[in-house]
Amino acid sequence: MNGYRDLRVALLGCGSVGAQVARLILEHGDELAARAGARLTLAGIAVRAIDAPRDVDLPRDLFTTDAERLVQGADIVIELMGGIEPAKSLILQALQGGADVVTANKALIAAHGPELAEAAEQVGAQLSYEAAVAAAIPILRPLRESLAGDHITRVLGIVNGSTNYILDRMDRFGDSAEDAARLASELGYLEADPTLDVEGYDAAQKATILASIAFHTEVPVDAVYREGITKITAAQIDAAKHAGYVIKLLAIAERITSADGTDGVSARVYPALIERDHPLAVVYGGKNAVFVEAEAAGELMFYGAGAGGAETASAVLGDLVSAARRHVVGGPGIPGSLHAELPILPVSEVSTAYQVMLEVRDEPGVLAGVAGILATHGVSAASVEQSVEPGATGRATLVIGTHVAREGDLAAMVEALRTSDTVVSVTSILRLEGQA
Amino acid sequence: MNGYRDLRVALLGCGSVGAQVARLILEHGDELAARAGARLTLAGIAVRAIDAPRDVDLPRDLFTTDAERLVQGADIVIELMGGIEPAKSLILQALQGGADVVTANKALIAAHGPELAEAAEQVGAQLSYEAAVAAAIPILRPLRESLAGDHITRVLGIVNGSTNYILDRMDRFGDSAEDAARLASELGYLEADPTLDVEGYDAAQKATILASIAFHTEVPVDAVYREGITKITAAQIDAAKHAGYVIKLLAIAERITSADGTDGVSARVYPALIERDHPLAVVYGGKNAVFVEAEAAGELMFYGAGAGGAETASAVLGDLVSAARRHVVGGPGIPGSLHAELPILPVSEVSTAYQVMLEVRDEPGVLAGVAGILATHGVSAASVEQSVEPGATGRATLVIGTHVAREGDLAAMVEALRTSDTVVSVTSILRLEGQA
Structure with a gap:
């Protein structure tokens, strides 16, 4: 396993995921080197309290409370602290220094992903966050x-x-x-x-x-x-x-x-x-x-x-090996691509089918009245089922399945049902998803 | 979309997958350029018969019967001819010329994958074949x-x-x-x-x-x-x-x-x-x-x-964009890694549970006899169920579920059952997989 270049990895945070990441880097050194084409050296682990209890027994001299200093000189920074700050500043510091960054921080990426991706692109570094969505699942x-x-x-x-x-x-x-x-x-x-x-x-x-x-x-x-x-x-x-x-x-x-x-x-x-x-x-x-x-x-x-410490760590390690390969191969990371710049449309523009449950008066003409309200709003019923609970005098339950219609029309229809004389209450509105 | 470097793509084969690949490259040119960072120009499509019927209407002047010449000067070669030859020789020619190769040819990769990967690694080219296993599924x-x-x-x-x-x-x-x-x-x-x-x-x-x-x-x-x-x-x-x-x-x-x-x-x-x-x-x-x-x-x-033309083409296009990015970024492709060199063990070393169905004589002592045969071979029964078909005089069906045991022991047990006096015939042997 000689002849590999050494890459310094800085780990920020040592909770359930961080402890597993540290363990895997330390235990699987040779294997990771073979896969990455570089030896991954864990330069240190930044934590708030050095003596806090950990899930994994790790060498005490790896720990530091000085995250900024640890980030300096790192080739790859793994951010597992969570939260917005100081995670964001440390990631920006790392990227500006040319280090690749791997993070599982969904809140941070959701809030500041484009800004961080931009910082990475400017220096040709790689920002990756596979573990931020669905943990272990490569998605x-x-x-x-x-x-x-x-x-x-x-x-x-x-x-x-x-x-x-x-x-x-x-x-x-x-x-x-x-x-x-x-x-x-x-x-x-x-x-x-x-x-x-x-x-x-x-x-x-x-x-x-x-x-x-x-x-x-x-x-x-x-x-x-x-x-x-x-x-x-x-x-x-x-x-x-x-x-x-x-x-x-x-x-x-x-x-x-x-x-x-x-x-x-x-x-x-x-x-x-x-x-x-x-x-x-x-x-x-x-x-x-x-x-x-x-x-x-x-x-x-x-x-x-x-979720899970080891499961999430698996995705972090995948990103880590990928970042290491980039260092070996050279060339910039794959930029986060936002070139399409499509407009974000409100939910009222979405088309789905609805299932609406109503409590109605159990009397003649109710079904016709409800059907009329649907028709007025341009919504067509796929199914209507009426049932009377034993002992529910004068009340019936109506379950209406609609065909696909625009959310705005469906919402207006539900509002009309709600204020109709024959409808006692709208007890459930659910959308039907996953259809062709 | 100006300023992109041009990459010449040679397509070998134009069956149901190849026709879809050609269509996607031609129709999605701008989109592919934005994603790959390079413009992908379809330099030609090598086929056996230029006038054969195709699934997709494609410009006639793209077609050629001279695959070798098409491969010369290509930056990326997509091989969708299938079979071993001439696919293998053309892929080797492409790799030796420094082109990246994308193929969906499972038979070729299964038979000669290591040799082709070696050829790619020698020149730092990329060989990828996502579509060769489970078509559209990124695996x-x-x-x-x-x-x-x-x-x-x-x-x-x-x-x-x-x-x-x-x-x-x-x-x-x-x-x-x-x-x-x-x-x-x-x-x-x-x-x-x-x-x-x-x-x-x-x-x-x-x-x-x-x-x-x-x-x-x-x-x-x-x-x-x-x-x-x-x-x-x-x-x-x-x-x-x-x-x-x-x-x-x-x-x-x-x-x-x-x-x-x-x-x-x-x-x-x-x-x-x-x-x-x-x-x-x-x-x-x-x-x-x-x-x-x-x-x-x-x-x-x-x-x-x-399976499916468009579905398989999706995986081919993913590999194509990845190869194009490598050309833009520079640096060698990710080599096919066979560093572990583990021994391949025969099926007799596998441990699974078995479900065995027997036709047996419907008489006292049969169950004891069968149980004795299991015990002799170190196999323990998880369940035994006996049933008699209506009208099946003197015969009963025995379904035995075993605990996990080594295939070799299970096979020996089945052989002993087969030759036992009380067993009329072994009607089914199935392994149980997917257990922890």
């Missing part, structure tokens, strides 16, 4: 490189393991929403602030990253339409099951055309119905999967672990 | 690059769409083996010589390629153990379903340790049982999927179309 490299000659039309991602776990418990095990959330919390699946998961903020950050790469367009995280899973009820799960669907929280990036003919991008996160025989329907528990539709390639899916 | 690049810092332990692939279609028809629609095969043939799913599909030769070529990349070791196609699906019966499908399994033809590449402690590689193809809730179990119809297990990343799956 960004396939989107960016394998599909580089194709046109991606839609990306549907189950990219938040904890909400998928909660919905899966409700679906397959009949848990209540509260029990499922408690179980997810006990298993450590939820973030310290669980609203990041259950309100879809985490998924929205990943939707931003996926949409930017799939469509070569800057998609700010504020432009991602977002609904979480906190209002999903056992009754909705049951109604979905009855109709042959399962409810999944999806991060969606899609090429769409607006009513006025503008070609653009939609990025959105919401719980949606998926047909039971769709490949995404069998993504159980805390797993992640990203379903990609492309003009030539057709339908692809990438499945695996969306 | 080779993720294995080679995304998982470059991880240790792959096992790869289980559904890599032949036609046999998957046949088995799926038998499983989900109750077709007989003959009806399913006829349907696959009518739909054009089978190769001109269907034995390449149904006897597992095609899958074995892909197993060779997957094993070589996953384990950095040359795995000759002759070293792949191979059984096809021609002996799979409706009764086996039913028994599998009854026990909670589905039968899939799998191409398997696995790190194993032999009885004498040798670490090595197993590459094999056979129809095997998979649990119904395994992600591979829901790969329906003609789809392909590759399930990857790695030490750090855990379980991953890559799913999509395993």
Whole structure:
């Protein structure tokens, strides 16, 4: 294994992922050298507290609290601190010094990805962040490189393991929403602030990253339409099951055309119905999967672990070897490409089918009244099912499945139903995704 | 789009994939230039007969019958002729001239991959063949690059769409083996010589390629153990379903340790049982999927179309853009890495569980006799189920599920059962794969 050039690797952060990255670099030195064509030397690990407990036993003299100094002179910097600062400043410092940067920091990339990519491009350095979306699953490299000659039309991602776990418990095990959330919390699946998961903020950050790469367009995280899973009820799960669907929280990036003919991008996160025989329907528990539709390639899916120290470390190491090869080969890194500059269109321009559940008066003429409201808004019904709960005197439940229509028309239709005399309440509105 | 360097692309072959590749290069010129950083000019298309009918209408003056001359002066050569010669000689000529080569030729790569990779490495050119395994699915690049810092332990692939279609028809629609095969043939799913599909030769070529990349070791196609699906019966499908399994033809590449402690590689193809809730179990119809297990990343799956002109062209274009970027950036291509040089171990060293179906005499002591044979061969039973068909006087069916044991011991056990007095016949032997 002699004759390899030495590359100095600086590791920033030593949590569950960082500790595994350090372990793999130290334990697999020869193997990594053979694959990278260079010996990867762990120059140091920057942490806040040197004596904090770690998942892995690592040599004490690697640790430092001086991250800035560690970054100086590094060939490759791995940022696993999380948060915006000081991570952002350290990454900029590294890139400006010509070092390649590998990060798993989804919040940072979602908020400042284009600025960091620009800094990397200016010096010909490589910025990579495969682990920022769906942890272990290779998804960004396939989107960016394998599909580089194709046109991606839609990306549907189950990219938040904890909400998928909660919905899966409700679906397959009949848990209540509260029990499922408690179980997810006990298993450590939820973030310290669980609203990041259950309100879809985490998924929205990943939707931003996926949409930017799939469509070569800057998609700010504020432009991602977002609904979480906190209002999903056992009754909705049951109604979905009855109709042959399962409810999944999806991060969606899609090429769409607006009513006025503008070609653009939609990025959105919401719980949606998926047909039971769709490949995404069998993504159980805390797993992640990203379903990609492309003009030539057709339908692809990438499945695996969306969290975990070792799992995320695998993706970080892949980026690390790639960065090392770039140093060996020379030449600039592959720039983050935002050349398409497509407009970001609001969710009202999206076309999907809806499933709407209504509580209505159980009296003649109700169905005709509801059908009239649909027709007025240019929405056509694919199915209508009426059921009367035993003992629910004077009330019936109506489940309406619509054909595909523009979100704006559907929203107006729902508003009209809500204010109609015959409708007692609108109890559920869910979109149907994953259809051709 | 000015200022881009021009790269001359030579296309060899214009069948269903080649025609789509030519169309995409011609139609998406600006887009490809933006992604590759170079303008890709289709210099010509070498074919046997210029006036043969094509799937796509292409400019007549692009066609030539002089492939050798077309290859001269090309920056990137795309080989889609298939077969060993003249494809191999033309690829060697291209590589020796410093051109990058993209091919979808699985037979050629399985037979001569290391020799071609060596030729590429000598001049620093890039040889890539993403489309050779599972067509549209990005699998080779993720294995080679995304998982470059991880240790792959096992790869289980559904890599032949036609046999998957046949088995799926038998499983989900109750077709007989003959009806399913006829349907696959009518739909054009089978190769001109269907034995390449149904006897597992095609899958074995892909197993060779997957094993070589996953384990950095040359795995000759002759070293792949191979059984096809021609002996799979409706009764086996039913028994599998009854026990909670589905039968899939799998191409398997696995790190194993032999009885004498040798670490090595197993590459094999056979129809095997998979649990119904395994992600591979829901790969329906003609789809392909590759399930990857790695030490750090855990379980991953890559799913999509395993055939088709446009689908395969998508993977070819991804390799083309990657080759173009290399020309722009400079520096040598990523060499095919066979540094591990692990021994290839025979199938007798593999450990799996077996499901064995026996026809036995319906008389006292049979179960004890069978159990004794298992024990003699060091095989422990996980389940035994006996059933008597109505009207089958004096005969019973015994389905034995074993715990994991070495293939050699299981084979010896089956042989002892076969020659036992109480066993009328061994009607099915299937391995159970995909377990932890």
